[in-house]
Amino acid sequence: MIELNKDNFEEEVLNCEGKVVVDFWSESCDLCMDIMPDVKELAEEFADDFKFAKLDIKGNRRLAIGQKVLGLPSIVFYEDGEKVEHLSGEDLEVEDIRKELETRA
Amino acid sequence: MSEKYDLIVLGGGPAGISSAIYGSRSRLKTLVLEAKRKTGGQPSTYHDMENYPGVPETNASDLMDNFRTHAEKFGTEFKRGEVKSLEVNGFEKVVKCKKGEEYRAKSVVIATGAEPRKLGIKGEEEFKGKGVSYCATCDADIFTDLDIVVVGNGNSAVEESIYLSKFVNKITMIVIHDEGVMDAEKILQEKAMENEKIEFVWNSVLEEIKGDGIVEKAVVKNIKNGEKSELDCSGVFFFVGRVPSTDFLEGVVDLTEHGYVETTKQMETNQPGVYAVGDVRNKVVRQVITAAGDGATAAVMAQGYIEEEDYWQNHVVNADKPALVAFWSVTDQESMDVISQLEGMELEDKGYKFIKIDTYKNRLISNRYDIEEIPTILKLESGKVDSKLVKPEREEIIELI
Numbered sequence: 435m436i437e438l439n440k441d442n443f444e445e446e447v448l449n450c451e452g453k454v455v456v457d458f459w460s461e462s463c464d465l466c467m468d469i470m471p472d473v474k475e476l477a478e479e480f481a482d483d484f485k486f487a488k489l490d491i492k493g494n495r496r497l498a499i500g501q502k503v504l505g506l507p508s509i510v511f512y513e514d515g516e517k518v519e520h521l522s523g524e525d526l527e528v529e530d531i532r533k534e535l536e537t538r539a
Numbered sequence: 540m541s542e543k544y545d546l547i548v549l550g551g552g553p554a555g556i557s558s559a560i561y562g563s564r565s566r567l568k569t570l571v572l573e574a575k576r577k578t579g580g581q582p583s584t585y586h587d588m589e590n591y592p593g594v595p596e597t598n599a600s601d602l603m604d605n606f607r608t609h610a611e612k613f614g615t616e617f618k619r620g621e622v623k624s625l626e627v628n629g630f631e632k633v634v635k636c637k638k639g640e641e642y643r644a645k646s647v648v649i650a651t652g653a654e655p656r657k658l659g660i661k662g663e664e665e666f667k668g669k670g671v672s673y674c675a676t677c678d679a680d681i682f683t684d685l686d687i688v689v690v691g692n693g694n695s696a697v698e699e700s701i702y703l704s705k706f707v708n709k710i711t712m713i714v715i716h717d718e719g720v721m722d723a724e725k726i727l728q729e730k731a732m733e734n735e736k737i738e739f740v741w742n743s744v745l746e747e748i749k750g751d752g753i754v755e756k757a758v759v760k761n762i763k764n765g766e767k768s769e770l771d772c773s774g775v776f777f778f779v780g781r782v783p784s785t786d787f788l789e790g791v792v793d794l795t796e797h798g799y800v801e802t803t804k805q806m807e808t809n810q811p812g813v814y815a816v817g818d819v820r821n822k823v824v825r826q827v828i829t830a831a832g833d834g835a836t837a838a839v840m841a842q843g844y845i846e847e848e849d850y851w852q853n854h855v856v857n858a859d860k861p862a863l864v865a866f867w868s869v870t871d872q873e874s875m876d877v878i879s880q881l882e883g884m885e886l887e888d889k890g891y892k893f894i895k896i897d898t899y900k901n902r903l904i905s906n907r908y909d910i911e912e913i914p915t916i917l918k919l920e921s922g923k924v925d926s927k928l929v930k931p932e933r934e935e936i937i938e939l940i
Contacts, residue, residue: 460681461681462676462677462680463676463678463680464577464583464584465577465674465677466677468576468577469576472822474681486905487897490901491680491681492680493682495681498681499773502669503668503681504666504669504678504754504773504774505668505672505678505681506668506677506680506681507677508668520668520740521668523667524674524677525667
């Protein structure tokens with residue numbers, strides 16, 4: 435998964451043609467840390483259809499808020515740079531992410 | 540074939556894991572089923588933990604990790620699974636999970652806890668992950684230097700506000716009560732009042748959350764005069780109590796009208812061998828230490844239940860010869876006399892299994908066979924009652940044999 439920051443976000447996500455999935459996370463978010471391995475597995479499984487990236491909100495908070503992400507974990511789907519779906523909440527399950535990927539693949 | 544355990548604990552919070560520690564230490568084959576990835580229940584999403592006895596310097600998440608390590612030390616198994624149904628078929632309980640896994644146990648402890656209550660106000664669902672939060676430790680970072688609103692005034696609301704005040708610029712707590720009145724403990728109220736970042740709006744409720752893609756405004760209504768006002772904020776945290784996670788238990792065990800499990804002081808539900816502990820139980824004080832206490836009680840009760848039931852199954856229900864069961868108690872001389880008469884009758888030689896049940900200690904079996912008076916003698920074949928003698932004369936006993 436590509437590591438995003440304020441220098442490469444625009445190029446990798448907003449100016450990217452195609453489908454991008456961004457995992458917004460932080461070390462203090464237990465749920466983020468818990469689902470990260472599963473998201474990595476999904477990234478391999480769906481590598482043909484999506485580009486997967488992750489953004490540590492530490493140091494990139496403004497960028498996250500700019501993307502209207504104000505809660506972790508957040509999994510945001512982009513298509514041709516447009517935000518098309520935002521999954522979030524403490525009851526977020528990997529199955530929810532998988533379902534969304536299957537729908538959008 | 541599904542895997543068989545002595546004890547299955549539904550839920551891996553402090554109450555459930557305490558049951559597991561006691562269960563597995565007593566050599567019960569014990570499984571904890573937890574729906575979430577991370578065990579620890581509610582405390583695992585909290586930060587401070589100042590009142591767990593004997594552990595003055597810890598935080599909630601570390602304490603819960605230690606609970607699990609402690610249970611694993613005695614051999615508790617942990618598996619992930621959200622319970623879909625619990626079936627009670629006498630001594631066998633069947634637990635089915637949403638993904639189809641199935642487990643069997645002799646005894647079950649319900650420790651499914653409670654989840655944050657949602658108020659269902661306008662904007663609450665829409666702004667999930669976009670400013671609406673139920674978890675301070677998850678989202679504290681993101682609100683650094685921003686203004687937030689906290690709804691609620693109980694222990695969780697105040698504790699979490701104090702924690703959040705280390706990150707955010709300003710917190711406005713919306714309190715439904717009159718000025719100065721909160722549901723939280725005094726010591727917490729004082730801390731909040733002294734905290735320069737925390738402000739209060741009294742006699743008020745949150746009516747709506749507004750924003751363009753993310754939270755921007757909270758609409759607050761004064762319940763005394765009906766006036767509405769808008770607060771600029773980037774986040775809204777809800778700590779407005781909890782609701783028990785018991786949907787799958789409807790029709791299985793007795794629930795209160797609010798969905799909590801009814802239990803005795805010994806954590807027994809109305810189903811023998813099924814117990815309920817912690818926040819899911821109908822009780823008043825809901826703390827980590829009381830949850831742990833519930834868990835220990837239930838595990839000890841479960842152990843007694845399993846011993847009695849195992850003995851009954853092996854010596855009566857599945858026995859190859861008829862059983863004579865005498866119900867007695869040390870406080871009843873007549874019952875003691877009948878016991879000694881029976882002991883002198885060489886029952887084993889006559890092809891009987893002779894079993895004594897102390898009605899004081901073993902209420903389970905006594906209740907199952909409606910033993911109201913002692914002495915009572917039951918003659919059972921393959922677990923079925925063949926005859927029942929209440930306060931029998933010697934001649935009646937001889938005739939029975």
